[in-house]
Amino acid sequence: KIVIQVINPNTSQAMTETIGRAARAVAAAGTEIVAVSPTQGVPSIEGHFDEAIAAVGVLEQIKRGREQGVSGHVIACFGDPGLLAARELASAPVVGIAEAAMHMATLVATRFSIVTTLPRTLVIARHLLQQYGFERHCAALHAIDLPVLALEDGSGLAQEKVRARCLQAKREDGSGAIVLGCGGMATLAKALTQELGIPVIDGVGAAVKMIESLVALGLSTSKHGDLDYPFAKPLSEAFSHLN
Numbered sequence: 001k002i003v004i005q006v007i008n009p010n011t012s013q014a015m016t017e018t019i020g021r022a023a024r025a026v027a028a029a030g031t032e033i034v035a036v037s038p039t040q041g042v043p044s045i046e047g048h049f050d051e052a053i054a055a056v057g058v059l060e061q062i063k064r065g066r067e068q069g070v071s072g073h074v075i076a077c078f079g080d081p082g083l084l085a086a087r088e089l090a091s092a093p094v095v096g097i098a099e100a101a102m103h104m105a106t107l108v109a110t111r112f113s114i115v116t117t118l119p120r121t122l123v124i125a126r127h128l129l130q131q132y133g134f135e136r137h138c139a140a141l142h143a144i145d146l147p148v149l150a151l152e153d154g155s156g157l158a159q160e161k162v163r164a165r166c167l168q169a170k171r172e173d174g175s176g177a178i179v180l181g182c183g184g185m186a187t188l189a190k191a192l193t194q195e196l197g198i199p200v201i202d203g204v205g206a207a208v209k210m211i212e213s214l215v216a217l218g219l220s221t222s223k224h225g226d227l228d229y230p231f232a233k234p235l236s237e238a239f240s241h242l243n
C-alpha cells in the first residue's frame with residue numbers, strides 16, 4: 001500500500017480539498033492520498049515573502065509525514081516552496097507540482113506554455129524553469145491576473161479566465177502543451193484537455209504519478225551528498241519542533 005502526503009502549502013482548506021480531489025482522481029487503486037496543509041502560515045502564496053513563510057509549514061508537514069511513514073510527499077504549490085529543504089528532511093521522495101508538470105509536458109510536446117494566476121508570480125515560474133533546466137522548453141508564460149483564492153470563490157470567473165488564456169496560448173504560442181500554474185487549478189486539466197484538444201497538464205496529478213513511479217522503482221531521496229539530513233543543532237524555541 002502506498003500512502004502519499006499531498007501538502008497544500010497555503011492554509012486555505014477549500015484549496016486543500018480541491019488539491020486532494022485532483023490527487024485522488026489519478027491515484028492508483030492501492031494508493032492512499034493524505035491531503036494536508038500547514039496549521040499556520042499564509043492563506044495564499046502570491047510572492048517571495050509568502051513562499052518564505054509557507055516553506056516552514058511545508059517542513060513541519062514533511063516531518064510529520066516522515067514520522068507517519070508515508071511513501072512520498074507532494075508539494076502542491078506552483079512555486080515548489082521549500083522543495084530542496086524538504087528533500088533534506090525527508091527520507092521518502094518529494095516532488096513539487098511545478099517540476100512534475102514541466103517534466104510531463106516535455107514528454108508530450110517540444111514546447112509548453114504556463115498559465116498561472118498573478119503577473120507577479122511569473123518570475124517565480126521563470127526561476128523554476130532556470131533551476132530545473134526547462135527554460136528552452138517553455139514558449140510563454142501567462143497570468144490570468146486574478147488572486148489565487150479567486151479560484152475558490154465559487155463564481156467560476158477564474159476558471160473561465162484560465163480556459164480563455166489556455167485557448168489563446170494554444171492559438172498564439174506555438175506550444176504543444178499547457179501547464180496549469182496553480183494547485184487550485186488542478187481539477188480543470190482533464191476537461192480543458194478534452195475541450196481544447198491540447199494536453200493541459202496539472203502538476204498535482206503529475207506529481208502523484210511520479211511518486212508512484214519512484215516508489216515502484218525503489219527510488220527515494222538520495223542521502224548521499226547535499227540532500228542528506230540537516231545537521232542536528234540547537235534550534236530556537238519557535239523551530240525546535242523541526243529537529
Ligand SMILES: O=C(O)C[C@H]1NC(=O)NC1=O
Nearest residue numbers: 044045077078117182183
Ligand atoms: O503561484 C501561484 O499563482 C499559485 C500558487 N499559490 C498558491 O497559494 N498555490 C499555488 O499553487
